[in-house]
Amino acid sequence: MSKAGWIRTLLLVGAVGALELACRTGAIAPTMVTAPSKMVTTLVETLRSDEIGMHLRHTLSAVAIAMSIAIVGGFVIGFILNWVPFLRRAFSPFLAAYYAIPHFAFYPLLIVIFGLGPVPLIVLATLFAMVAMILATMAGLDRVPRVLLKTARIHRLSLIEEIWRVRLPAAAPHILSGLKLAVAYSFIGVIAGEFILSTSGIGHEIAFAYDNFDNPRMYALILFVLGIVTLFNMAVFAWERRMLRRRGA
Amino acid sequence: MIAEAPRLASVESEAAHKVHARLEGVTRVYPPRAGHGEVHALGPISFDLRAGEFFSVVGPSGCGKSTLLDVLAGLAVPSAGTVEFEGKPVRGEVPDGVGVVFQEDASFPWLTVEDNVAFGLRRAGVDAAESKRRVDFAIGFMGLRDFSRAYPSQLSGGMRQRVCIARTLVLQPRLILLDEPFGALDQQTRLLMGDELLRLWRETSATVLLITHALDEANLLSDRIGVMSARPGRFLDIVETGWPRDRDSRLAERADFGAVTSRLWSYLRGESLRALGQGMAAR
Numbered sequence: 188m189s190k191a192g193w194i195r196t197l198l199l200v201g202a203v204g205a206l207e208l209a210c211r212t213g214a215i216a217p218t219m220v221t222a223p224s225k226m227v228t229t230l231v232e233t234l235r236s237d238e239i240g241m242h243l244r245h246t247l248s249a250v251a252i253a254m255s256i257a258i259v260g261g262f263v264i265g266f267i268l269n270w271v272p273f274l275r276r277a278f279s280p281f282l283a284a285y286y287a288i289p290h291f292a293f294y295p296l297l298i299v300i301f302g303l304g305p306v307p308l309i310v311l312a313t314l315f316a317m318v319a320m321i322l323a324t325m326a327g328l329d330r331v332p333r334v335l336l337k338t339a340r341i342h343r344l345s346l347i348e349e350i351w352r353v354r355l356p357a358a359a360p361h362i363l364s365g366l367k368l369a370v371a372y373s374f375i376g377v378i379a380g381e382f383i384l385s386t387s388g389i390g391h392e393i394a395f396a397y398d399n400f401d402n403p404r405m406y407a408l409i410l411f412v413l414g415i416v417t418l419f420n421m422a423v424f425a426w427e428r429r430m431l432r433r434r435g436a
Numbered sequence: 437m438i439a440e441a442p443r444l445a446s447v448e449s450e451a452a453h454k455v456h457a458r459l460e461g462v463t464r465v466y467p468p469r470a471g472h473g474e475v476h477a478l479g480p481i482s483f484d485l486r487a488g489e490f491f492s493v494v495g496p497s498g499c500g501k502s503t504l505l506d507v508l509a510g511l512a513v514p515s516a517g518t519v520e521f522e523g524k525p526v527r528g529e530v531p532d533g534v535g536v537v538f539q540e541d542a543s544f545p546w547l548t549v550e551d552n553v554a555f556g557l558r559r560a561g562v563d564a565a566e567s568k569r570r571v572d573f574a575i576g577f578m579g580l581r582d583f584s585r586a587y588p589s590q591l592s593g594g595m596r597q598r599v600c601i602a603r604t605l606v607l608q609p610r611l612i613l614l615d616e617p618f619g620a621l622d623q624q625t626r627l628l629m630g631d632e633l634l635r636l637w638r639e640t641s642a643t644v645l646l647i648t649h650a651l652d653e654a655n656l657l658s659d660r661i662g663v664m665s666a667r668p669g670r671f672l673d674i675v676e677t678g679w680p681r682d683r684d685s686r687l688a689e690r691a692d693f694g695a696v697t698s699r700l701w702s703y704l705r706g707e708s709l710r711a712l713g714q715g716m717a718a719r
Contacts, residue, residue, distance in 0.1 A: 334540040340511060341536045342556040342607075343529070352555075356546045433587050434545045 221403045230407035239392070246377060246388040247415075249305050253312035254373040258366055260313075261320025265365075268321065269328040285318045294380055303386060312376025316369040323365020327358030360434070363427050370423060374416050454487040456611060456643045457508060457526075461517035463668070464503050476668040478503045480517060483662065483671060485611070485645060490637055492646045492654035494700060495664030496711035501647045504669065505615050508645065509536050521611065535609030539616040543588040543596045543603075550575065550584040553602045560607060567606075574602040577636070594625040598632075605636070612637075614646045618653070626650070630657055631684045638681060651700045656687050661696075663703045666710040672703050 188196070203223050209215045210222035221229070233239055268275040290311060297307035331354050339349040355362075381390025389412055396405035463479035478500035485491055485508075495501050506512035507519060510530040519526040521534065530536075543552050553574055557567045575584050578598040588596050597617055604612060614633075618626040630653060637644050648654050654661045661675045677696055679687060687693060 332540070332542075334538050334542045335544065337511060337536075337538065338542045341509070341530050341534075342559055343532075344559060348559070353544070356544070359546070430546075434589050 218400075218402060221406045225403055226406045226410045229403040230411055233404060233407050233411075242388050242392050245305065246381065246390065249308050249377045249388070250312065250373050252305075253309045253316060253377060254370055256309075256313045257316035257320055257369045257373060261317040261365065261369060262324050262362065264317070265321040265324025266328065269325045275325070282318060282322060290315050290376070291379060291383065294383055298384065303384070308377050308380040308385065308388075311380045312373045315376040316372035319368035319372055320365045323361050323368065324358070327361025327365070328354060330361060331357040360427075360431060363423075363430070367420070367423050367427070370419060371416070374412075374419075378412060453484075453489075455484045456487040456489075456522065457485040458520040459483055459504075459508065459517065460520075462504075462507055462514045462519060463516045464500065464507060464512065465515040478507070478667075478669050479514075481670055482517075483674065485643060486660075488641055488643055489659045490634075490644045490646070490657055491660050491662065492648055492658040493662045493664060494648060494651055494654045494704065495669055496666050496704060496708040497649065498711055499664045499667050499707070500669035501649075501664060502615055504664075505536070505613050505645070505647050509534055509613050511536075533610040534613065535604035535607055535611070536613045537597070537600050537604055537615070537617045539619040541588070541593065541596050541600075541620075543599045545588050548585050548587055549580055549591070549599050552588070552599050553580075553606055555603055556607050570606045570608075574605040577605065577639075578602040578632070594621050594629060597621065597629065601633075601636070605640070608640075609642055611643045611645070612640075614644065616647055616649065619649070626653065627685045633657060634684055651697050651704070652688070655693065655696045655700065656683075656685060661700060663700060664707075666707045672707070675699060 206215075206220070207223050210217065210220060210225075268278060294307065294311055297310050301307040301310065335353050335357055336349070339353045344352060377388070378390040378393075381388035382394045385391040385394075389408060393405055393408045393412070396402075396408060460482050461480045462482070464477045466475040466477055468474045481504065493501050493504060503512060507514050508521075508526070510519075510526045510528060513528045521531045524531065544555065547555065550571060554567060554571045557570065562570070575581055578601055580595070580598055580602060583591060583595065588599065591599070597620075601617070618629050621629065633644070633646075634657060636642075646654070646657060655677060658677055659679070661677065663672045663675065664670065665672050675696065
């Protein structure tokens with residue numbers, strides 16, 4: 188393991204160990220935080236119960252739908268805005284200010300429009316995630332070196348070929364970073380929405396445990412969400428690394 | 437064309453010069469924009485590029501050298517005048533048989549050296565066996581054999597430029613246009629790349645047009661050197677060097693080598709000062 192890797196591991200193990208110790212000795216009351224070991228054992232129990240599978244399915248399917256729409260839609264919109272300069276000029280102030288909007292304030296409105304169910308969650312998460320993808324796609328396409336486009340012309344590529352064989356691969360690193368953000372934002376959108384108001388899903392379960400002072404269960408579920416998101420992120424990260432390593436980045 | 441035997445003729449009579457590409461009254465004027473009026477970048481320029489010659493263009497910076505290349509390659513449309521390549525008009529599209537190498541690194545970072553070199557062959561409709569043969573040859577010719585599976589990021593600037601030259605070579609161009617291809621390289625690498633360029637030119641019998649700002653380089657490599665004026669660029673003179681076809685960088689040791697460079701500089705000194713003045717005025 189590298190030096191940085193050792194430090195990272197030490198930090199993580201140290202923090203968890205310190206928390207465990209503080210909880211066991213009573214320095215931190217169990218009504219505040221439960222010990223990490225307890226989080227794990229409660230998580231195992233919770234996962235054994237059958238209803239958690241249903242909540243997990245609801246959450247993950249909402250995330251998957253929002254993520255797909257955000258990534259595909261964000262890419263297409265980003266591409267069009269990059270291609271048509273006057274559209275881009277028209278929309279760029281909105282895009283620049285977009286993440287200043289508190290999206291979750293609109294969640295009640297979405298429930299009024301779409302009813303209480305998966306749809307407002309998906310809409311919320313999509314709105315939250317898509318613009319990151321739009322911005323990354325535009326940034327990536329902006330940075331395609333002009334000499335590569337000239338090279339495409341010299342090879343007399345058709346427009347489709349130019350896009351497929353030159354523009355997209357050249358823009359890929361930026362687009363991929365947008366994709367990573369879109370993944371993270373989709374999770375945040377769905378789980379936070381569930382937390383605010385929902386009838387099912389992991390976020391709802393966390394909120395439910397919280398409302399009932401069921402600390403062990405609440406922490407177990409938080410740990411669970413953390414685990415899932417980390418796993419997902421690591422998969423995308425590994426894919427990105429494999430691609431970028433070849434380019435010497 | 438690469439496999440063809442090198443041309444033996446090094447002495448040709450003036451009458452035997454075949455025209456490979458012809459520019460007639462070519463100008464390039466950029467329309468007025470915010471901040472400045474109409475910019476007359478180039479011309480009018482008229483000249484014939486002879487089949488099989490090594491022609492260099494030198495001139496002060498900003499004189500429209502690259503514009504000239506773009507127009508000749510069909511990457512830019514002339515504002516007036518005509519461009520012909522092998523008797524056919526060139527207008528806004530790169531003709532078949534023309535290869536271009538740029539100053540900037542134009543290798544594709546996501547492709548291996550091999551795939552970079554083969555890039556244009558898919559489009560050219562060459563079958564797989566022939567493709568492989570040509571790629572192997574071009575990679576060997578440019579001395580990239582040991583790096584065929586490497587990515588451009590693992591190569592030096594000079595090596596990447598070789599990849600771009602090899603990528604042009606596989607398409608067997610009859611006219612190779614080079615826009616300051618060694619501009620970003622150090623002096624020693626430039627000299628070596630120049631020798632390789634001469635070897636390539638001899639063995640492919642292609643016509644070469646090289647844009648450069650290095651007078652020694654132009655002198656060393658060329659049969660003829662077009663000296664351009666400050667903007668709008670026109671040819672002040674076309675200097676014939678008279679060097680043997682079989683030449684390399686050792687040519688610089690010849691007693692009469694310096695005379696040609698001096699002659700180029702005598703043309704360019706005044707023009708470079710003028711160009712410098714234009715630059716100051718624009719600021």
